[in-house]
Amino acid sequence: MATDHPARVLIVEDEDNIALALGHVLKREGFEVSRVVDGETGLQAIRDERPDLVLLDVMLPGMSGYEVCQNVRLEPELSGVKILIMTARGKAMERRKGLALGADGFIAKPFDLSELLQRTRALLKGEAESSDA
Numbered sequence: 001m002a003t004d005h006p007a008r009v010l011i012v013e014d015e016d017n018i019a020l021a022l023g024h025v026l027k028r029e030g031f032e033v034s035r036v037v038d039g040e041t042g043l044q045a046i047r048d049e050r051p052d053l054v055l056l057d058v059m060l061p062g063m064s065g066y067e068v069c070q071n072v073r074l075e076p077e078l079s080g081v082k083i084l085i086m087t088a089r090g091k092a093m094e095r096r097k098g099l100a101l102g103a104d105g106f107i108a109k110p111f112d113l114s115e116l117l118q119r120t121r122a123l124l125k126g127e128a129e130s131s132d133a
Contacts, residue, residue: 008054010036011034043071086111
Protein backbone atom coordinates (compact mmCIF):
# COMPACT_ATOMS: atom_id res chain seq x y z
CA MET A 1 0.00 0.00 0.00
CA ALA A 2 1.37 3.39 -0.92
CA THR A 3 1.85 5.79 1.97
CA ASP A 4 1.28 8.97 -0.07
CA HIS A 5 -2.49 8.84 0.44
CA PRO A 6 -4.87 7.53 3.10
CA ALA A 7 -5.96 3.96 2.44
CA ARG A 8 -9.24 3.91 0.51
CA VAL A 9 -11.92 1.62 1.89
CA LEU A 10 -15.15 0.82 0.06
CA ILE A 11 -18.01 -0.43 2.23
CA VAL A 12 -20.51 -2.60 0.33
CA GLU A 13 -23.29 -2.98 2.91
CA ASP A 14 -27.05 -2.54 2.62
CA GLU A 15 -27.73 -2.17 6.36
CA ASP A 16 -27.46 1.53 7.20
CA ASN A 17 -26.64 1.12 10.88
CA ILE A 18 -23.69 -1.17 10.17
CA ALA A 19 -22.41 0.95 7.29
CA LEU A 20 -22.65 4.17 9.32
CA ALA A 21 -20.77 2.65 12.26
CA LEU A 22 -18.06 1.26 9.97
CA GLY A 23 -17.72 4.54 8.11
CA HIS A 24 -17.45 6.56 11.31
CA VAL A 25 -14.77 4.34 12.84
CA LEU A 26 -12.74 4.09 9.64
CA LYS A 27 -12.83 7.84 8.98
CA ARG A 28 -11.79 8.51 12.57
CA GLU A 29 -8.79 6.23 11.98
CA GLY A 30 -7.76 8.23 8.91
CA PHE A 31 -9.13 6.05 6.13
CA GLU A 32 -10.83 7.49 3.05
CA VAL A 33 -14.26 5.84 3.01
CA SER A 34 -17.03 5.42 0.44
CA ARG A 35 -20.14 3.24 0.54
CA VAL A 36 -22.58 1.53 -1.79
CA VAL A 37 -25.63 -0.57 -0.93
CA ASP A 38 -25.83 -3.39 -3.49
CA GLY A 39 -23.63 -5.86 -5.31
CA GLU A 40 -23.85 -4.49 -8.85
CA THR A 41 -23.03 -0.95 -7.72
CA GLY A 42 -20.29 -2.37 -5.52
CA LEU A 43 -18.63 -4.16 -8.42
CA GLN A 44 -18.76 -1.02 -10.55
CA ALA A 45 -17.38 1.11 -7.69
CA ILE A 46 -14.48 -1.33 -7.26
CA ARG A 47 -13.72 -1.03 -10.98
CA ASP A 48 -13.99 2.77 -10.93
CA GLU A 49 -12.42 3.64 -7.58
CA ARG A 50 -9.84 0.85 -7.18
CA PRO A 51 -10.05 0.95 -3.37
CA ASP A 52 -7.25 -0.53 -1.27
CA LEU A 53 -9.79 -2.59 0.68
CA VAL A 54 -13.43 -3.61 0.26
CA LEU A 55 -15.56 -4.47 3.29
CA LEU A 56 -18.06 -6.70 1.51
CA ASP A 57 -21.33 -7.94 2.97
CA VAL A 58 -22.50 -11.31 1.64
CA MET A 59 -26.28 -10.79 1.77
CA LEU A 60 -26.84 -7.91 -0.66
CA PRO A 61 -29.73 -6.96 -2.95
CA GLY A 62 -29.18 -8.37 -6.44
CA MET A 63 -25.65 -9.71 -6.79
CA SER A 64 -24.35 -11.38 -3.61
CA GLY A 65 -21.07 -10.48 -1.98
CA TYR A 66 -19.68 -13.85 -3.07
CA GLU A 67 -20.51 -13.02 -6.70
CA VAL A 68 -18.90 -9.59 -6.36
CA CYS A 69 -15.76 -11.19 -4.91
CA GLN A 70 -15.60 -13.79 -7.67
CA ASN A 71 -16.03 -11.15 -10.39
CA VAL A 72 -13.32 -8.94 -8.90
CA ARG A 73 -10.90 -11.87 -8.82
CA LEU A 74 -11.59 -12.62 -12.51
CA GLU A 75 -10.28 -9.17 -13.47
CA PRO A 76 -6.44 -9.09 -13.32
CA GLU A 77 -6.33 -5.29 -13.09
CA LEU A 78 -8.18 -5.54 -9.75
CA SER A 79 -5.77 -8.07 -8.23
CA GLY A 80 -4.40 -5.51 -5.77
CA VAL A 81 -7.81 -4.86 -4.17
CA LYS A 82 -8.10 -6.57 -0.77
CA ILE A 83 -11.51 -8.00 0.17
CA LEU A 84 -12.81 -8.63 3.69
CA ILE A 85 -16.10 -10.51 3.63
CA MET A 86 -18.63 -9.70 6.36
CA THR A 87 -21.54 -12.02 7.08
CA ALA A 88 -23.97 -13.04 9.79
CA ARG A 89 -23.41 -16.60 8.60
CA GLY A 90 -20.25 -17.31 10.57
CA LYS A 91 -19.99 -21.01 9.84
CA ALA A 92 -16.66 -22.50 8.76
CA MET A 93 -18.16 -23.52 5.40
CA GLU A 94 -19.11 -19.90 4.65
CA ARG A 95 -15.60 -18.77 5.56
CA ARG A 96 -13.99 -21.39 3.31
CA LYS A 97 -16.33 -20.44 0.45
CA GLY A 98 -15.40 -16.76 0.72
CA LEU A 99 -11.69 -17.48 0.87
CA ALA A 100 -11.96 -19.98 -2.01
CA LEU A 101 -13.62 -17.29 -4.14
CA GLY A 102 -10.67 -15.00 -3.52
CA ALA A 103 -11.49 -13.03 -0.37
CA ASP A 104 -8.47 -12.02 1.69
CA GLY A 105 -10.34 -12.26 4.97
CA PHE A 106 -13.64 -13.06 6.64
CA ILE A 107 -15.36 -11.62 9.70
CA ALA A 108 -18.63 -12.82 11.24
CA LYS A 109 -21.37 -10.40 12.30
CA PRO A 110 -21.87 -9.16 14.88
CA PHE A 111 -18.24 -8.15 15.13
CA ASP A 112 -16.33 -5.91 17.48
CA LEU A 113 -15.27 -2.69 15.73
CA SER A 114 -11.78 -2.90 17.25
CA GLU A 115 -11.40 -6.42 15.80
CA LEU A 116 -12.54 -5.15 12.41
CA LEU A 117 -9.99 -2.33 12.56
CA GLN A 118 -7.23 -4.77 13.45
CA ARG A 119 -8.20 -7.05 10.53
CA THR A 120 -8.42 -4.04 8.21
CA ARG A 121 -4.90 -2.90 9.12
CA ALA A 122 -3.53 -6.45 8.79
CA LEU A 123 -5.01 -6.91 5.31
CA LEU A 124 -3.71 -3.54 4.16
CA LYS A 125 -0.24 -4.63 5.30
CA GLY A 126 -0.60 -7.75 3.15
CA GLU A 127 -1.39 -10.31 5.84
CA ALA A 128 -3.95 -12.70 4.34
CA GLU A 129 -5.94 -15.25 6.33
CA SER A 130 -5.74 -18.99 5.80
CA SER A 131 -8.74 -21.18 5.07
CA ASP A 132 -7.79 -23.52 7.94
CA ALA A 133 -9.38 -21.44 10.70
